[in-house]
Amino acid sequence: MKIVIAGAGEVGSHLAKLLSNENQDIILIDENADKLTTLDANYNIMTLVGCPTNFSSLREASVASADLFIAVTPYETDNVVACSMAKNLGASTTVARIASYDYMDPANREMVRKMGVDRLIYPEYLAAIEIITALQHSWVRHWFELHEGQIILVGVRVPGSAQIAGMQLKDFAHTNHHFHVSAIKRNHETIIPRGDDYIQDGDILYITTTRDHVHDLLDLTGKVSHRIRKVLIMGGSKIAVRLTNMAGDDFRFRIIDSDLKRCHELPGKCPECEIIHGDARDPELLADVGLDDTDAFIALTDSSETNILACLTAKEHGVKKTIAEVENIQFISQAEGLNIGTIINKKLLASSSIFQMLLDSDSSTSKCLALTDAEVAELEARPGSKITKAPVKDLRLTRDMTLAGLIRDRQGMLISGNTVIQPGDHVLVFCLSGAIHKVERLFN
Amino acid sequence: MKRNEKHLVNFAQLLRIIGLLMMFEAMFMVFPMLTCLYYGESDWLPFAASAAVTGGIGALLMTRIRPRTGHMGKRDGFLLTALVWIIFSMFGMLPFLTCSLPVSVSDAFFEAMSGFTTTGASVLDNVTGMSHGILLWRALMQWIGGMGIILFTLAVVPMLNHSGGMQMFNAEVTGITHDKIRPRISQTAKSLWMIYLLLTVILIALLWLGPMDLFDSVCHAFGAISTGGFSTESLNIVSYHSVYVKVVLTVFMFLGGVNFGLIFKTVSGNFTALRRNDVLRSYVTAIFLFYILFVISIVCRGQVHSWQDVTINPVFQIVSTITSTGYSSANYENWGSFVLSLMFIMMFSGACAGSTSGGAKIDRLLFLFKNCRNEVYRCIHPNSVLSVRINGNIVNSDLVNKVIAFLCIYMLLVVAGGLVLSALDVPLIDSFFSAFSCVSNTGLGAGITGYGSSYEILPDAGKWVLSLLMLIGRLEIFTVLVLFTPAFWRKY
Numbered sequence: 002m003k004i005v006i007a008g009a010g011e012v013g014s015h016l017a018k019l020l021s022n023e024n025q026d027i028i029l030i031d032e033n034a035d036k037l038t039t040l041d042a043n044y045n046i047m048t049l050v051g052c053p054t055n056f057s058s059l060r061e062a063s064v065a066s067a068d069l070f071i072a073v074t075p076y077e078t079d080n081v082v083a084c085s086m087a088k089n090l091g092a093s094t095t096v097a098r099i100a101s102y103d104y105m106d107p108a109n110r111e112m113v114r115k116m117g118v119d120r121l122i123y124p125e126y127l128a129a130i131e132i133i134t135a136l137q138h139s140w141v142r143h144w145f146e147l148h149e150g151q152i153i154l155v156g157v158r159v160p161g162s163a164q165i166a167g168m169q170l171k172d173f174a175h176t177n178h179h180f181h182v183s184a185i186k187r188n189h190e191t192i193i194p195r196g197d198d199y200i201q202d203g204d205i206l207y208i209t210t211t212r213d214h215v216h217d218l219l220d221l222t223g224k225v226s227h228r229i230r231k232v233l234i235m236g237g238s239k240i241a242v243r244l245t246n247m248a249g250d251d252f253r254f255r256i257i258d259s260d261l262k263r264c265h266e267l268p269g270k271c272p273e274c275e276i277i278h279g280d281a282r283d284p285e286l287l288a289d290v291g292l293d294d295t296d297a298f299i300a301l302t303d304s305s306e307t308n309i310l311a312c313l314t315a316k317e318h319g320v321k322k323t324i325a326e327v328e329n330i331q332f333i334s335q336a337e338g339l340n341i342g343t344i345i346n347k348k349l350l351a352s353s354s355i356f357q358m359l360l361d362s363d364s365s366t367s368k369c370l371a372l373t374d375a376e377v378a379e380l381e382a383r384p385g386s387k388i389t390k391a392p393v394k395d396l397r398l399t400r401d402m403t404l405a406g407l408i409r410d411r412q413g414m415l416i417s418g419n420t421v422i423q424p425g426d427h428v429l430v431f432c433l434s435g436a437i438h439k440v441e442r443l444f445n
Numbered sequence: 446m447k448r449n450e451k452h453l454v455n456f457a458q459l460l461r462i463i464g465l466l467m468m469f470e471a472m473f474m475v476f477p478m479l480t481c482l483y484y485g486e487s488d489w490l491p492f493a494a495s496a497a498v499t500g501g502i503g504a505l506l507m508t509r510i511r512p513r514t515g516h517m518g519k520r521d522g523f524l525l526t527a528l529v530w531i532i533f534s535m536f537g538m539l540p541f542l543t544c545s546l547p548v549s550v551s552d553a554f555f556e557a558m559s560g561f562t563t564t565g566a567s568v569l570d571n572v573t574g575m576s577h578g579i580l581l582w583r584a585l586m587q588w589i590g591g592m593g594i595i596l597f598t599l600a601v602v603p604m605l606n607h608s609g610g611m612q613m614f615n616a617e618v619t620g621i622t623h624d625k626i627r628p629r630i631s632q633t634a635k636s637l638w639m640i641y642l643l644l645t646v647i648l649i650a651l652l653w654l655g656p657m658d659l660f661d662s663v664c665h666a667f668g669a670i671s672t673g674g675f676s677t678e679s680l681n682i683v684s685y686h687s688v689y690v691k692v693v694l695t696v697f698m699f700l701g702g703v704n705f706g707l708i709f710k711t712v713s714g715n716f717t718a719l720r721r722n723d724v725l726r727s728y729v730t731a732i733f734l735f736y737i738l739f740v741i742s743i744v745c746r747g748q749v750h751s752w753q754d755v756t757i758n759p760v761f762q763i764v765s766t767i768t769s770t771g772y773s774s775a776n777y778e779n780w781g782s783f784v785l786s787l788m789f790i791m792m793f794s795g796a797c798a799g800s801t802s803g804g805a806k807i808d809r810l811l812f813l814f815k816n817c818r819n820e821v822y823r824c825i826h827p828n829s830v831l832s833v834r835i836n837g838n839i840v841n842s843d844l845v846n847k848v849i850a851f852l853c854i855y856m857l858l859v860v861a862g863g864l865v866l867s868a869l870d871v872p873l874i875d876s877f878f879s880a881f882s883c884v885s886n887t888g889l890g891a892g893i894t895g896y897g898s899s900y901e902i903l904p905d906a907g908k909w910v911l912s913l914l915m916l917i918g919r920l921e922i923f924t925v926l927v928l929f930t931p932a933f934w935r936k937y
C-alpha cells in the first residue's frame with residue numbers, strides 16, 4: 002500500500018516509522034528539511050522537502066497513485082486543505098487530523114466529505130473517550146470492547162496478593178474456561194504467552210472474556226471496582242475541554258491550571274466545571290482543593306514527567322484512579338511500571354485509527370487499539386480467506402499473534418485450538434508490532 | 446529489544462546473511478563454469494569446485510545459524526557491508542588458485558578484490574592465455590561489484606527490506622547523501638539494478654554488432670558499464686582497431702559514471718531532475734575542458750598520426766579515466782607529462798556519486814568549490830547569508846566538514862599506501878601512483894610509469910596493502926575506517 006504522510010511532527014514521524022515496519026511504502030513530506038534528515042537516513046521511508054499544501058510538492062510525491070493520504074501537520078486548516086488537494090489529485094483515501102469537534106459533527110459530515118476529506122483523526126476526542134472508559138471501569142488498565150461488550154479485552158495488573166499470581170497458564174485455563182490470556186506485558190516487553198508460562202507478580206495481563214464473565218475477573222485478580230464521581234484534572238488542555246464536554250453528568254470535574262489566562266478562558270469552554278488557578282504540584286494547594294476526597298486524578302499538562310509525578314503524588318493521597326497523559330513513548334512502560342492507572346498517548350491513539358483504516362478499508366464498524374509494542378484489532382473474516390480454512394491449531398500461526406475471541410451472529414465467544422473460524426465472523430486479534438500485515442493477509 | 450542491547454553486533458544474523466550472499470556468489474560462479482564447458486576447457490572443474498565450496502559453506506551458515514533476533518543496527522550495517530566485500534573476494538579468488546594457470550594467493554586475492562571493487566588493476570600478465578571461464582569470471586566480478594553486492598542483495602532478498610537494510614544501503618552507496626528513488630529500500634535497489642541490467646544488455650548487443658564476438662562483447666560490456674576495466678586482450682582495446690568499439694564503449698563508460706538514480710528518473714520521464722542536475726553538467730563540462738587540453742597537448746607534441754588522435758582517442762581516454770574504468774586506447778604515454786598530470790586530476794575526481802565509478806566523486810568537489818566561492822564572496826560582503834545549492838536543493842552546510850574530512854583521509858590514504866609500498870622497495874613514483882590508482886579504483890596499469898607491465902611485479906605484501914586500499918576506496922572510506930576505531934567496538 003502506498004501511503005503519503007504530510008507533516009513530520011510527532012504523530013507524523015511515529016506513523017511513518019510504524020507503517021514502514023508494517024511493510025508499507027511511505028513517503029513523508031515536511032517543509033522542514035532538518036526534521037526529515039535523520040528519518041531519511043535511518044528508516045525505510047522516502048522523504049520529500051516541500052509544503053503539504055502545495056500542488057507541485059504533492060505531485061512530486063505522486064499523490065495521485067497513493068492509496069492513503071494522511072495529513073498530520075500541526076494546523077487543522079492545512080490538513081483539511083492538503084487532503085482536499087490530494088483527493089482532487091487522485092488519492093484514494095484521505096485522512097486529516099483535526100483539532101475541533103466541528104468537523105466531526107454528523108451535520109457537517111457530508112460537507113467535509115465533499116471537500117475531499119474521507120476520514121478524520123481527532124486525537125483529543127479519542128483521548129476523551131479513552132479517559133471516560135477508564136473512569137467507568139476504574140479497576141482495569143485497558144478496556145476494549147466489541148459489539149456492546151459481547152467480547153471484552155481487559156488489561157489488568159496482577160498484584161502479588163491475587164489468586165492467580167504464580168499460576169501456570171495451562172492450569173489457569175483448566176479452571177477458568179471463560180478467559181483467554183492473550184498477552185502479558187512484563188519488564189517493558191509484551192509477550193504472547195503459551196501454556197507453560199507463569200503469571201508473575203506485577204505482570205499486566207491482557208485477558209479476553211465475554212460480558213457475563215468479566216466481573217469474575219475482579220476476584221481472580223484481587224481488584225475492587227470503585228465508582229468514580231469526583232474527578233480532579235490537572236492542566237486545562239484541549240483534551241480536558243473535550244473530556245468535560247463529553248462526559249455528561251456522571252462525573253464532577255474540577256480543573257487546576259497554572260496559567261491565569263487559560264483559567265479565564267476555561268469557564269466559557271467547559272461550563273459545568275470548577276476552575277482553580279494554581280500549580281497542581283504544590284501539596285498545599287492539593288490539600289486545599291481536597292485531593293483526599295477525590296476519586297480520580299487526571300494529569301493532562303504538556304510535560305509527561307510532570308504528569309507522571311503528579312499522578313504518583315495523587316496515588317499517595319489515596320486517589321483510587323490515576324490517569325496520565327504521557328507523550329514520550331519511551332516513558333509509557335516506565336509509567337506503567339510505576340503503577341499509574343491508565344496512560345493516554347495521542348500518538349498511539351492516532352496510529353490505532355490509521356491501523357483500523359489499513360486493516361479494513363470499507364467497514365467503519367471495526368475497532369483497533371494500539372499499545373506501545375502491540376496492536377489489538379477487530380477483523381472480519383472474508384469468504385475464502387486463509388483463516389477460515391482449518392481449525393485454529395492447524396493454521397500454523399506465527400508466535401507474534403494470537404486469536405482471542407470472535408463474534409458470530411452477534412454472540413461473543415472465545416477461541417480455542419479447535420475453533421473453526423467461519424466467513425463473516427468478527428475476530429479479535431492481538432498481535433505484536435510488525436505483524437499486522439501478516440494478520441491482514443490471513444483475513445483477506 | 447532488551448537482548449540486543451547487551452551485544453553491540455548481532456553476529457549470528459550477520460553470518461546468516463553472509464551465508465545467503467555466498468550462495469548468490471556460488472550461483473554467479475556457475476556461469477563461467479558453463480562457459481568452460483561450452484569451449485571445452487578443463488577449467489570447468491575449478492569453477493564447479495569453487496561454486497560447491499562457496500555455496501556449501503553459505504548453505505551451512507544459512508541453515509545452521511539461528512539468530513535470536515533479526516535486529517540490525519548501524520554497527521551491523523557497517524560491519525556486514527565491509528565483511529561481505531572481503532568474503533566475496535576471498536571466495537572469488539578460488540578459481541584463480543585452481544585454474545590451469547594458477548597464481549599465488551596474494552595475486553588471486555588482489556585480482557578478485559580488484560574485480561569486485563571495479564578497480565581493474567590486474568596481476569595477470571598473459572590474459573590471452575587464460576581460459577574463457579577465467580576471463581568471464583573476471584568480468585562478472587566487476588559487474589557484480591559495480592552496482593554493489595549489497596544493493597543486489599537488497600533487490601532480491603525481501604528479508605533485508607527493513608531499517609537494517611537501510612543501514613547497509615547507506616554503508617555501500619556512494620555520495621555525500623543517499624537519495625532514494627522509491628519509498629522502500631528494496632524497490633530502490635530493484636530500480637537501480639533494472640537500469641544497470643538494461644544498459645548492460647544494450648551494450649552487449651551494440652558491441653556484438655561490431656567486430657567483437659559475443660564472448661568479448663559480454664566481457665567488455667561488464668567491464669565498461671561497471672567502470673572496472675578488465676579486458677580480454679593483453680593490449681586492451683587497442684587490439685580491435687575499431688572506431689565503432691571505441692565510440693560505443695565511450696558512451697557507455699560515460700553512462701556508467703552518471704548517477705543511476707538520475708538515469709532511472711530520466712527513463713521514467715522525469716526530465717526536471719535531469720535539467721536541475723548540475724553535477725551532471727559539471728561532469729560533461731569537465732570532460733569537454735579536458736578534451737581541449739588533451740588536444741592542445743597532443744598537437745604540440747606532434748603526436749597526430751591520424752584524425753582519430755584528436756577526436757575519439759583523447760575522448761575515450763578521458764572518459765575511461767574520469768569514470769575510473771582504466772581502459773586505454775592509444776599510446777597515451779607519448780602524449781606528454783601534461784596529459785599524465787591531467788589524468789591524475791581525473792583519477793582524483795572520479796565521476797558522479799551514485800554511479801559505478803570511483804574517485805572522490807564530482808559531487809564532493811563541486812560542493813566544496815561552491816562553498817569556497819561563498820567564502821571568498823563573504824570577504825567582500827561579510828554580512829551576506831549564502832547557501833550551497835546542488836541539484837536544485839540547498840545542502841546543509843554541516844556537510845562541509847564531512848566532505849573535507851573525506852578528502853583529507855583520501856589524500857592521507859594515498860600517502861600512507863605510497864609510503865608502505867616504497868618501504869617494500871618499489872620505486873618512488875610507482876609506489877604513489879599504484880596507491881593512488883587503487884584508492885580511486887581506477888586501476889590504470891603500473892605500466893604508465895614504466896615499472897613492469899602489470900601489478901604482478903609488486904611484492905606480495907604490497908598487493909595486500911593495495912587490496913585493502915581498493916576496498917576502502919570503493920566503500921568510500923568511512924564504512925571501512927569506522928571498523929578500526931575503538932568507538933565502534935565499545936558501547937561508550
